[in-house]
Amino acid sequence: MDPVTHEDDLDLPPLHPDDMPPQLQEALRRMSARGEGPVVDMATGAVVAREGRLVTDAPSDASQARVRRIYDGYAGLYAPSVVAEAAALLDGYLATAEQHGLDQKAADDGGWLALAAAEAVARRYGRPQDERTSAELNQLGRALTAALTAEGLEVVPTPVRMGVGVAPVPGGPRWGTDGGLAVALYADSGWELMVNALRTTSYTIHAPATVAGASEVAQLVHAVLRGDAADPFRRAR
Incomplete structure (x- = not known):
């Protein structure tokens, strides 16, 4: 006769909040919003909801x-x-x-x-664990150029090695003799923001080294060029 397996003896995986039906997700949010502490998965002891949010909700x-x-x-x-x-x-x-x-x-x-x-x-999102290949750098460089152009920025020549130069925008701040900025990505670095000049300090733009990350970099550079974001070159003085 085969042994009888009781439900309590089953090694069931924890139920992930995203796998729960919407009604249960909302119920857990309401329970955790009562001010009585987090809602805990009784099987695993893991917190699944706190302060009206599931742990898988947006931060x-x-x-x-x-x-x-x-x-x-x-x-x-x-x-x-x-x-x-x-x-x-x-x-x-x-x-x-x-x-x-x-x-x-x-x-x-x-x-x-x-x-x-x-x-x-x-x-x-700074120095990578493994150095990037030439193919990866070329792909990301093209993605950055496309993203800067999509932002309405003018891509210009730059003396910065492996860099993409960006012209200043009307009414925005200016740097150095050229007035613009440059962005570079190296095999052993993250995205680096510099003045578009032969000699320049660089500041890391912490963003994923991906096509989507290149779009975020372009948006941040545009914000610096407009004067809407903190200027790392001036704040460091």
């Missing part, structure tokens, strides 16, 4: 604001997708802390969790 506004404040204190530029990724990691840190009986304020009273999340994600 919380509070965590995004905290990450932005940290990045605003640095000289580099940070793409929106990087801010969102760091905020999601911070939300995960806070959910784990709540799982261990700590509320958010006690868990990150000194801001160390927010700083750890921001810096861990930023490091992913």
Whole structure:
């Protein structure tokens, strides 16, 4: 006779919030918004919802604001997708802390969790673990040129090695003798923003080295050229 297997003996995988029906997702959000702490998966002990949000929802506004404040204190530029990724990691840190009986304020009273999340994600978009190939660099260079053009910016020659020059925009700030900026991506670097000149300081644009990341880079460069974003060259003086 085959042994009888009880439901309690089954090694079932945890149910991911995204796999739940919409009605259950909304119920979990409401339960977690009551101020009684996070909603926990009884089978695994994992937090599935907190403060009216599923753990798989978009990053919380509070965590995004905290990450932005940290990045605003640095000289580099940070793409929106990087801010969102760091905020999601911070939300995960806070959910784990709540799982261990700590509320958010006690868990990150000194801001160390927010700083750890921001810096861990930023490091992913600086120097790569493996050097990029020539084919990858060529593809991303073409993607950057296309993205800058799509932003309505004028791509110009540059003395910056492997760089793409960008002309200044009317009414915007100017740098150096040419007035514009340049962006470069190397085999062992992230996206780098420079003055369009032979001798220049560079600042990392933390963004994915992908076609989508190139679009974010172009948008950030456009914001600097308009004067709408913090100018790393002037803030470093």
